[in-house]
Each structure stands twice: as C-alpha cells, then as structure tokens.
C-alpha cells in the first residue's frame with residue numbers, strides 16, 4: 001500500500017460523544033427525503049465486498065448474516081457490495097446476472113428489514129468489470145501463454161516456435177522489453193487487463209450496446225428481490241468509471257470529450273430508469289477525482305454530477321481514486337489490486353498520512369460538487385465517505401453543507417452498532433476504526449473480510465461463525481448493553 005512521504009501518524013478521536021438528547025436534535029439523525037430516496041437518518045454504509053458469497057456468486061448464510069449484522073445498528077441505508085451484472089464466473093463475489101439469484105438476494109432483504117425494524121433502506125451496488133488475469137510467472141508466460149507473432153520471429157530471426165520461446169526466456173528483462181510490444185510487456189509485468197479502449201476486441205467495442213440492457217436487467221431483478229433501490233457503480237477501477245475517465249480515448253462517440261465519456265453512463269441510467277420505473281430509487285457512485293496522471297479531476301466530476309442530477313438520479317455517492325492505473329506491481333501469481341497506489345490511498349486512506357490526514361479527504365471536493373448542483377437548481381443528495389467516524393465530524397460536515405449523507409464504511413465494519421450507540425447516547429462504547437487497513441489487506445487477498453478490533457474475540461462463543469481457517473470470527477460480537 002502506497003503511503004504519503006510525510007508518514008505522519010494519526011489516531012481517531014475516541015471522546016466527546018453526544019447525549020441521546022443531543023443526538024435526537026442532530027441533523028445526522030434527522031430523516032431525509034428527496035425524490036425516491038427516503039431515509040430515517042443520514043448514516044449510510046457504503047458498499048464493501050466481504051468475500052462471503054458462494055463460488056457461483058450466490059447468497060449463502062454468511063452473506064445474510066453479514067448484512068443482518070449491519071442492519072442491527074440501524075443505519076439510514078446499507079449498500080450491498082459490488083454485485084456483478086453478468087452471469088460469468090468471478091469467484092465468491094455476489095452476482096445478479098440471472099433470475100436464479102433473486103431468491104437468495106430476497107433473503108438478504110428480509111434479514112435487513114427484520115433486524116432494523118424497517119428503519120434501514122437497502123440498496124445494491126451494480127457493477128460491471130472487464131477481464132483481468134493474475135500476473136504470470138515469467139517462464140510460463142514466455143514458454144506457453146504469449147501468442148507468438150511474426151514480429152517476435154523476425155526480431156529474433158527464429159521461426160521454430162519452441163526454439164523461439166526458449167530464446168525469449170533466455171533474454172534479460174531489458175532485451176525482452178525491446179522485443180515485446182508495450183501491451184505484451186504489461187501483460188507480463190502486471191497481468192493481462194482489458195481496458196474500455198481496447199476497441200479492437202469485439203466484446204469491448206460492443207460494450208455501449210450491451211451494458212444498458214445488462215444493467216437494466218440487473219436493476220429489474222433487484223426490484224423483484226425487494227431492494228429499495230440500486231446504486232450504479234460508476235467509481236473506482238471498473239468499466240463505467242473507465243468510460244467516464246479522461247483516459248478514455250475511444251473514438252466511437254463513447255470517449256474523448258466530456259460528452260463522449262458521459263454518453264454510456266447516461267444511456268445506462270436511462271435504460272435502468274425506463275425498466276424500473278420513475279418510482280424506484282436509482283443513484284450512482286462516482287469519483288470526485290481519479291487521482292491519476294491524465295485522469296478526470298474535480299471539474300470533470302462537477303460536470304458529470306450535474307448531468308446525473310439533471311437526468312433524474314435520486315442520489316450521488318462520492319468516492320475518490322481506487323484505480324488500476326497507479327497500482328503496485330503484483331507478485332507473480334497475484335492479480336493487480338486497485339488500492340495499492342496513491343489513488344488507492346485516497347480511496348481508503350490509512351492512519352499514516354500527510355498534513356491533511358486520513359479523515360474526510362473527500363469532504364472539500366464533495367462540498368464543491370454539492371454546491372455546483374445546488375447552484376444549477378438540483379437538490380440531489382450527496383453521500384460523502386472516506387475517513388468519517390465521529391458524530392461531531394459528521395454533524396459539522398452536514399451543517400456546513402458539504403454533503404447530505406454520511407458514508408461510514410470501515411467505521412461500520414469496526415462497529416456495526418455505531419448509529420444505534422451514538423443515537424442512544426452511548427458513543428463512548430463505539431469501537432473506533434484504527435485505519436490500519438487490516439480489512440483491506442484481507443480484501444486484497446480475497447479472504448473473508450473481518451476487523452482486527454473484534455475478529456479474535458470470544459471465539460468459543462456458541463454459534464460464532466468462524467473463517468475458513470477457524471482463526472477469526474466472521475461477525476462483530478453483539479453489543480452488550
């Protein structure tokens with residue numbers, strides 16, 4: 001994980017919580033209603049992949065229990081993890097790419113309704129991502145995977161394939177880099193990764209004709225499963241964010257200019273809206289800043305947010321960074337992980353930081369975007385996230401108009417009872433996130449995500465579900481009042 005050069009260590013504050021009476025008067029615990037969005041309070045658990053689904057992407061008991069645990073804290077809303085809109089093998093990541101997923105997803109909806117006494121709204125994050133492969137071993141790549149071309153043959157003056165592969169293996173890296181194309185070299189160094197600009201590939205060229213229907217189908221299934229709405233994943237390293245990116249130089253009308261980059265995200269939204277109807281909650285998660293060289297910056301985000309608001313989205317949730325472009329080189333056998341570079345740091349800032357610190361790095365950009373929306377006459381609620389954990393921090397942000405809804409991702413993982421504890425005047429009992437990113441390390445290794453603050457506690461408790469290796473509990477212990 002990338003860390004700022006200054007390496008200043010920060011610790012979240014643990015004191016100064018409101019009484020129940022103060023909490024009751026707060027903006028955070030006041031309801032919010034806008035278009036189809038209606039929340040009992042303004043706390044929001046953003047999408048977090050916990051690596052709990054079955055290998056076929058189906059809901060199992062662990063998935064149901066995971067979301068039930070968040071619902072027991074009664075946040076205003078929970079967004080279910082990034083859920084694949086295609087029915088393609090993608091490991092234990094949730095999928096909604098076929099009707100056969102609906103019954104499993106209904107179980108999550110029912111569990112959240114019951115555990116929150118109907119106080120928590122449940123949305124599902126719909127994601128499309130392009131193929132990516134693990135970084136290959138050098139010898140295997142050159143000995144087997146690399147398609148041999150005339151260019152390789154002529155550069156080395158060898159026509160026999162086996163002989164040529166052996167000659168490539170014998171080259172040192174500097175010489176090999178000269179022989180391979182930039183893309184082949186990247187495939188060896190980082191693992192193969194498809195981009196939205198690879199329009200020579202038919203599947204990539206056809207994304208604009210495929211994705212609106214795929215997202216609309218998924219949104220319809222979400223509605224059938226009983227979700228209160230959908231969040232279109234237009235953020236981080238994935239397909240839709242890549243269309244919005246300033247690095248998208250497609251020349252087919254779906255890249256280049258701001259209008260070109262916006263075109264598919266707007267067409268996806270229109271298809272979804274048409275399918276689910278005007279009375280269903282549809283919003284998106286997008287980046288306030290990509291934080292990469294040549295990427296979209298805040299002015300681009302302002303432009304996009306205004307377009308989404310004008311199109312009729314019910315909320316806009318803001319994140320930042322989280323890109324493949326500046327991610328660290330993975331070890332052979334591992335896949336590149338989009339939270340290891342500077343943009344990854346900005347997405348999930350850790351406690352070792354710069355003078356700005358890890359808390360609320362997206363607040364000022366969010367305020368700029370929100371203010372631009374209001375000036376343009378849009379009241380669309382803005383969800384802010386990134387290093388938010390304290391009631392007074394949240395309250396100040398809301399009162400200053402930097403955002404409308406408070407996203408607590410890692411803080412909710414550290415203590416899913418945060419909203420309930422704070423509301424009841426028991427904030428001093430909250431387990432405060434340390435921002436050491438132990439959870440992120442698990443995510444990177446595709447291991448069941450837990451929190452270091454509670455996953456070794458009371459392992460012998462009857463019914464405590466444990467991780468595959470039996471060393472960690474999978475759910476935060478119940479709040480002992």
Ligand SMILES: Cc1cc2nc3c(=O)[nH]c(=O)nc-3n(C[C@H](O)[C@H](O)[C@H](O)COP(=O)(O)O)c2cc1C
Pocket residue numbers: 046047048049050081082125233235236285319347348349385386387388407408409410411439440443449
């Ligand atoms: C384990 C883990 C998984 C995540 N998965 C997703 C995801 O599926 N979709 C998404 O938009 N963001 C995802 N995020 C990012 C969070 O939603 C959030 O934006 C980020 O952690 C910063 O907020 P925080 O400081 O409150 O944690 C994930 C974060 C973590 C820690």
Ligand code: SF4
Pocket residue numbers: 410411413414432433434435436437438439440450451452453
């Ligand atoms: S493991 Fe827990 S305390 Fe550490 S960053 Fe993640 S949520 Fe916070």
